[in-house]
Amino acid sequence: MNDIQDAVYEVLIIGGGPGGLNAALYTSRKVLKTILISKTMGGQVADTYDIENYLGFSQIETFDLIQKFEEHVEKFGIEKIIGEEVTSIDLTGTIKKVSVSNGITYQAKTVIIATGSRPKPLNAAGEKDFVGRGVSYCSTCDAPFYREADVAVIGGGNSALEAVIDLDRVAKKIYMVSLTPLTGDKILQDKVSAMSKVEIFTEYNTEAINGEAAVNGIEITALKTGEKKLLDVEGVFIEIGLMPNSELVKGILPLNSIGEIKVDHLCRTGIEGVYACGDVTNVPFKQVVVAAGEGAKAALAAYGYLVGQAPGYFSY
Numbered sequence: 001m002n003d004i005q006d007a008v009y010e011v012l013i014i015g016g017g018p019g020g021l022n023a024a025l026y027t028s029r030k031v032l033k034t035i036l037i038s039k040t041m042g043g044q045v046a047d048t049y050d051i052e053n054y055l056g057f058s059q060i061e062t063f064d065l066i067q068k069f070e071e072h073v074e075k076f077g078i079e080k081i082i083g084e085e086v087t088s089i090d091l092t093g094t095i096k097k098v099s100v101s102n103g104i105t106y107q108a109k110t111v112i113i114a115t116g117s118r119p120k121p122l123n124a125a126g127e128k129d130f131v132g133r134g135v136s137y138c139s140t141c142d143a144p145f146y147r148e149a150d151v152a153v154i155g156g157g158n159s160a161l162e163a164v165i166d167l168d169r170v171a172k173k174i175y176m177v178s179l180t181p182l183t184g185d186k187i188l189q190d191k192v193s194a195m196s197k198v199e200i201f202t203e204y205n206t207e208a209i210n211g212e213a214a215v216n217g218i219e220i221t222a223l224k225t226g227e228k229k230l231l232d233v234e235g236v237f238i239e240i241g242l243m244p245n246s247e248l249v250k251g252i253l254p255l256n257s258i259g260e261i262k263v264d265h266l267c268r269t270g271i272e273g274v275y276a277c278g279d280v281t282n283v284p285f286k287q288v289v290v291a292a293g294e295g296a297k298a299a300l301a302a303y304g305y306l307v308g309q310a311p312g313y314f315s316y
């Protein structure tokens with residue numbers, strides 16, 4: 001049975017990425033009784049080495065950026081629980097209930113969902129079997145393990161191109177395999193095309209990831225001709241996009257066709273007092289600055305609702 005905390009928070013934020021942390025900064029500066037619950041601190045920012053497009057920092061290592069975020073939020077004093085997962089949520093009624101993996105249920109007048117997104121799986125044969133044994137979804141985290149190795153990057157967008165650029169510093173040979181023509185920014189495409197150790201296969205499907213104890217190759221098929229190729233690689237970096245962490249509210253809040261929470265210009269969802277921000281929403285451009293800005297909007301909208309200045313939901 002869940003242990004229900006007596007305290008009723010004014011705002012409960014789920015997620016400790018830029019969206020959730022900036023929401024916490026804003027609610028705490030409005031002196032709203034706030035609690036933030038997150039599996040991790042910093043969210044996806046921790047998955048990359050540095051950031052060059054956050055205003056005020058022409059280049060900052062993400063370890064330092066996350067520390068700065070945390071210190072800034074701490075300064076205004078919020079309660080936070082890091083390392084716990086929110087497992088269920090009851091948004092009916094004016095007091096919302098949020099249950100956490102430690103068995104405790106928290107209560108709040110408003111909830112801000114900032115659960116972000118995660119990499120999309122390829123769904124190729126063998127993929128699941130070799131996660132952590134040659135299959136990776138984070139080149140920044142895992143590229144250093146592939147020094148002088150032959151590797152493949154699956155995908156054709158910006159994240160795939162950035163993965164190739166990351167790997168160019170360590171790997172011996174890099175195959176880039178994309179289902180479509182490359183779709184990433186021209187500046188990145190030009191950079192990758194100029195790399196001597198990169199071989200690009202566009203309009204190829206990755207059918208299977210093979211191996212024994214660890215990955216030793218991939219099977220790819222040309223979409224136009226059906227021609228099959230076996231590429232000997234030790235590492236496969238899957239960079240085909242993101243999927244929103246919205247399972248918690250599936251069937252509870254309106255989602256779009258790809259599972260993102262639908263919000264209006266005030267980050268309001270279809271339920272009164274429930275807001276969402278950042279990568280988990282249908283707001284385009286998944287970036288740190290966008291998620292942080294949306295977090296601020298969600299916090300100020302929740303404040304407006306709590307003090308009776310604005311309705312806490314929108315209807316379609």
Ligand SMILES: Cc1cc2nc3c(=O)[nH]c(=O)nc-3n(C[C@H](O)[C@H](O)[C@H](O)COP(=O)(O)OP(=O)(O)OC[C@H]3O[C@@H](n4cnc5c(N)ncnc54)[C@H](O)[C@@H]3O)c2cc1C
Pocket residue numbers: 014015016017018019020037038039040041042043044045047048050051052053054084085086087114115116117140245248277278279280286287288289291
């Ligand atoms: C490799 C990589 C490189 C990137 N490079 C850049 C860049 O250079 N510039 C840039 O602007 N953006 C970059 N991005 C994008 C940027 O990191 C995201 O847009 C941003 O982090 C989104 O913030 P968010 O707060 O919405 O979600 P996230 O950062 O995804 O944070 C979500 C948080 O919610 C937590 N959470 C999820 N579900 C639960 C649950 N059920 N219970 C409790 N906690 C939960 C997670 O643990 C996480 O802490 C990059 C992303 C990646 C993956």
